[in-house]
Ligand SMILES: O=C(O)CCC(=O)C(=O)O
């Protein structure tokens with residue numbers, strides 16, 4: 001992570017679990033974000049597709065009922081996805097929304113890039129989280145390597161902006177793990193992904209850019225070999241002992257205030273105490289490490305992802321074509 005962040009952001013994210021950029025967007029941005037939230041309906045929520053699309057769906061069935069389950073997940077993913085759609089959020093949309101470039105440009109104009117080093121960062125997608133008092137909170141978790149998101153790292157950083165104040169009175173604050181760099185599996189989180197690639201490349205030829213795509217693994221009748229390697233990757237990334245509450249920072253933030261945390265470290269949300277809606281906006285970023293895996297350009301029910309890069313030389317957003325970009329844009333993770 002040292003090669004991604006400024007020394008100050010690196011130190012603070014390690015120590016406290018998050019870094020405040022000193023950026024607070026004004027009401028006009030909050031209004032724009034709310035409009036974008038309103039333009040999606042609850043049925044646009046695609047959180048549940050994390051559950052219905054996994055590599056296991058493509059491996060050989062172990063029983064008749066397993067075969068039926070896999071058939072339905074492959075052909076009618078919406079059934080399982082719908083079951084998980086609203087168990088935490090009334091609306092939870094992963095996409096490349098029209099607000100993404102507006103938000104990023106506003107943050108760049110206010111010094112966002114000071115928090116980063118000189119490496120380009122993939123802006124994978126944005127997420128709209130909306131919930132109410134009746135909804136559950138998101139308990140202790142780290143965001144695992146999701147099959148649909150596919151190209152990920154141990155150093156994925158989330159740029160997060162609440163659309164209302166988050167404090168003790170409101171609840172709904174984000175809790176993030178402190179000192180995560182000291183945990184047992186931290187150092188191997190990127191090499192674990194490379195180990196996964198090494199299994200993939202035994203069964204699938206890399207494409208013309210020397211990369212392996214999610215689709216190639218699904219379509220080449222190799223899923224029986226890939227599924228266990230994928231499961232091993234998930235297990236390797238799990239912390240042996242989840243953190244205690246005392247090992248977490250609770251983040252107070254005002255509406256429009258922007259901060260960064262690593263969503264591959266443990267985090268959680270508090271119960272929301274108000275009758276109004278809780279709405280938070282975030283962008284998931286991923287460093288373009290040379291894992292040999294190719295980022296997809298659609299995910300989670302065919303939404304757009306991985307379409308922009310934060311260009312750290314020109315300090316602007318640049319369009320990114322995951323399917324046509326040569327390996328030279330990837331940089332070493334080791
Ligand atoms: O703030 C939230 O509701 C969830 C945050 C979270 O889990 C995430 O960004 O990964």
Ligand SMILES: [Fe+2]
Pocket residue numbers: 141142143263267
């Ligand atoms: Fe999360």
